[in-house]
Amino acid sequence: MKIGIIGGGAAGLVAAIYAKTEENEVIIFEKKDSCAKKILMTGNGRCNYWNENQEKRHYHSENPEIVKEIMTEENAQEVLSFFDMLGVVSKIKNGYYYPYSNQASTIKTLLLKEIERKKIETKENFEVDEIEKKGNHFLIKSKEEEWEVDRVILATGSSASLREKDNNGYRVAQSFGHNILPLVPSLVPLVSARKDLKKWAGVRSNAIVSLWVEDQCYGTEEGELQWTEDGLSGICIFNLSGMASKALSLGQKVSIKIQWMPWLRSVEEGRDWFDDKKRNTHPLENVLVGFLNPKLIEILLKTAMVSKNQSWKALTEEEKNRVLNVLFSLEIPISKTKSLERAQVCKGGIPLSEIVPSTMESKKEKGLYMVGELLDVDGDCGGYNLGFAWTTGMLAGKGVRK
Numbered sequence: 001m002k003i004g005i006i007g008g009g010a011a012g013l014v015a016a017i018y019a020k021t022e023e024n025e026v027i028i029f030e031k032k033d034s035c036a037k038k039i040l041m042t043g044n045g046r047c048n049y050w051n052e053n054q055e056k057r058h059y060h061s062e063n064p065e066i067v068k069e070i071m072t073e074e075n076a077q078e079v080l081s082f083f084d085m086l087g088v089v090s091k092i093k094n095g096y097y098y099p100y101s102n103q104a105s106t107i108k109t110l111l112l113k114e115i116e117r118k119k120i121e122t123k124e125n126f127e128v129d130e131i132e133k134k135g136n137h138f139l140i141k142s143k144e145e146e147w148e149v150d151r152v153i154l155a156t157g158s159s160a161s162l163r164e165k166d167n168n169g170y171r172v173a174q175s176f177g178h179n180i181l182p183l184v185p186s187l188v189p190l191v192s193a194r195k196d197l198k199k200w201a202g203v204r205s206n207a208i209v210s211l212w213v214e215d216q217c218y219g220t221e222e223g224e225l226q227w228t229e230d231g232l233s234g235i236c237i238f239n240l241s242g243m244a245s246k247a248l249s250l251g252q253k254v255s256i257k258i259q260w261m262p263w264l265r266s267v268e269e270g271r272d273w274f275d276d277k278k279r280n281t282h283p284l285e286n287v288l289v290g291f292l293n294p295k296l297i298e299i300l301l302k303t304a305m306v307s308k309n310q311s312w313k314a315l316t317e318e319e320k321n322r323v324l325n326v327l328f329s330l331e332i333p334i335s336k337t338k339s340l341e342r343a344q345v346c347k348g349g350i351p352l353s354e355i356v357p358s359t360m361e362s363k364k365e366k367g368l369y370m371v372g373e374l375l376d377v378d379g380d381c382g383g384y385n386l387g388f389a390w391t392t393g394m395l396a397g398k399g400v401r402k
């Protein structure tokens, strides 16, 4: 049997390694001049390739019950054994897996060495334009060439982080009758129309941030918030950005509320904290500088309409409420997200309901399999997106042999 893998990224390479047997010939068609290029960009060049915490809330999809069938404990063990087999020594930090070398190139090199060892053919600079079913075979076509194979694994990823808008993978899937759920950026900075944010650019602060859509809280994250020229960034924002993107694409009102004192859990605790004799007679500026960047203090107190030289004790009840409101739920309206080109992943894609989760085979076309980010699953920061790519690649590679 001849198996064609479209895309030599994370999912495609693992699929190829699993699909190759003595009897099966495997060819990877990759549009770039080498495979696994994106892997080098991951985890700031360190490749955060897995996460110990496999709670399903870290994966987002229109079909969360199918995600559970794919990301099982058994499959997780198999993926980790696979990396062990490749020779990857892991370093685990707060549950995040990295190669011990701290270099994404370790993962790329070991995957490509296995591709070579298994004598899997790679055809670089081959952009698949179209796939046609001819009897029991598939014709894989670029603008210049065509190849005939018996089975196809579509592993073209998404358009996230790429300059080119078009991703042929979606078009190929559509040509076999698949639907595409709306594609929007995820793990991406948010943009606000608020004009004074420029002053905060570059500032980082620990905070609890929550995403509000219309008048409903859609999610809360705690972590380091980063201020940009025109909005917000940081892992905590990235993890909320997919939901924000989707809501914005539906024309809904989106905002981020910020709680600047994450070690306290309620406004009442905040009031007690300021009431404490240790600090209630000190100028507010001196109290706030203990946990906030001076640039933030100025704007926050201006928003609360109180002077930085006043003490908490000297404030009226109304002023105290305004300070607490700004410190516990400052609202930043969000007008858009940065583009797909600036996003790490893409939300949306081929619905999981259109594939068989145990093998990743298409329910629309026998012999066609689909894996990785092309599917409607986007994960949080922390190794979930690569985790999904490896797992689905492994399932398809095994599935194609059946």
Ligand SMILES: Cc1cc2nc3c(=O)[nH]c(=O)nc-3n(C[C@H](O)[C@H](O)[C@H](O)COP(=O)(O)OP(=O)(O)OC[C@H]3O[C@@H](n4cnc5c(N)ncnc54)[C@H](O)[C@@H]3O)c2cc1C
Pocket (backbone or CB within 6 Å): 006, 007, 008, 009, 010, 011, 012, 029, 030, 031, 032, 035, 036, 037, 038, 039, 041, 042, 043, 044, 047, 048, 049, 050, 126, 127, 128, 129, 155, 156, 157, 158, 160, 161, 167, 168, 169, 343, 344, 345, 371, 372, 373, 374, 382, 383, 384, 385, 386, 387, 389
């Ligand atoms: C900056 C950045 C950092 C990231 N960091 C992490 C991280 O630390 N941890 C994590 O889990 N995830 C991370 N991600 C997300 C992760 O990289 C992706 O989710 C993952 O690579 C998806 O794997 P894939 O195989 O589905 O797609 P890809 O890795 O994108 O591979 C698809 C391949 O298909 C090729 N291709 C596309 N179309 C065609 C065609 N028509 N013909 C031939 N070839 C084609 C592409 O050139 C590419 O090589 C990061 C993403 C970015 C952009």
